[in-house]
Amino acid sequence: MNDLIIIGGGVCGCSLLYELSRYKISALLLEKENDVACGTSKANSGIVHAGYDPEPGTVMARLNVEGNILIEKLCTDLDITYKKTGSLVVGFDETDRKTIEKLYEKGVKNGVPDQKIISGEELFRLEPNLSREVVCALYAPSAGVIAPWELALAQAECAVQGGGKSRT
Numbered sequence: 001m002n003d004l005i006i007i008g009g010g011v012c013g014c015s016l017l018y019e020l021s022r023y024k025i026s027a028l029l030l031e032k033e034n035d036v037a038c039g040t041s042k043a044n045s046g047i048v049h050a051g052y053d054p055e056p057g058t059v060m061a062r063l064n065v066e067g068n069i070l071i072e073k074l075c076t077d078l079d080i081t082y083k084k085t086g087s088l089v090v091g092f093d094e095t096d097r098k099t100i101e102k103l104y105e106k107g108v109k110n111g112v113p114d115q116k117i118i119s120g121e122e123l124f125r126l127e128p129n130l131s132r133e134v135v136c137a138l139y140a141p142s143a144g145v146i147a148p149w150e151l152a153l154a155q156a157e158c159a160v161q162g163g164g165k166s167r168t
């Protein structure tokens with residue numbers, strides 16, 4: 001008998017099992033494939049987004065920025081790789097610059113820390129391999145990269161060690 005059943009062992013289901021394993025709840029994760037993280041979570045781009053993209057005022061915008069802050073400690077706790085690389089959205093002309101300015105404004109509304117629009121020497125010092133046709137970029141230092149399947153697997157493993165159950 002289980003208090004709670006989670007259907008699907010992608011990164012969301014595994015995160016839920018991990019969080020619930022801290023409580024006195026009997027939780028069971030059911031995954032239709034032969035391991036967790038066999039769906040979208042095994043092969044996405046692995047970007048820990050800074051949060052300038054979601055529409056301001058939405059739950060996604062709030063959770064993106066909050067999650068970006070929480071991921072660092074989570075990865076340390078799970079002993080998995082996380083690189084806070086920062087990200088650049090680059091523009092090649094005035095139309096791109098306007099798009100980048102809109103992204104920046106959304107980032108301000110969403111509370112993205114330390115983002116700025118950069119160009120010239122500052123930009124090429126940060127990424128020397130950029131095309132010299134790039135005229136500006138939105139730089140968000142809080143963005144990072146992660147292996148999404150590793151995140152899902154590590155959470156599922158820790159959850160099971162802590163009493164959570166998983167059936168594939």
Ligand SMILES: Cc1cc2nc3c(=O)[nH]c(=O)nc-3n(C[C@H](O)[C@H](O)[C@H](O)COP(=O)(O)OP(=O)(O)OC[C@H]3O[C@@H](n4cnc5c(N)ncnc54)[C@H](O)[C@@H]3O)c2cc1C
Pocket residue numbers: 007008009010011012013030031032033036037038039040041042043044045046047048049
């Ligand atoms: C090309 C691409 C690039 C992306 N890049 C990024 C990125 O850089 N950064 C980012 O944050 N997000 C990115 N995303 C989004 C991210 O991958 C998803 O939001 C995330 O993986 C969703 O996780 P999930 O657990 O909800 O779903 P999934 O990973 O799809 O997991 C669902 C699981 O449920 C299982 N399942 C389905 N039906 C049943 C059933 N009836 N019974 C049991 N199990 C079932 C499936 O087998 C699967 O394992 C990207 C997505 C795509 C497609």
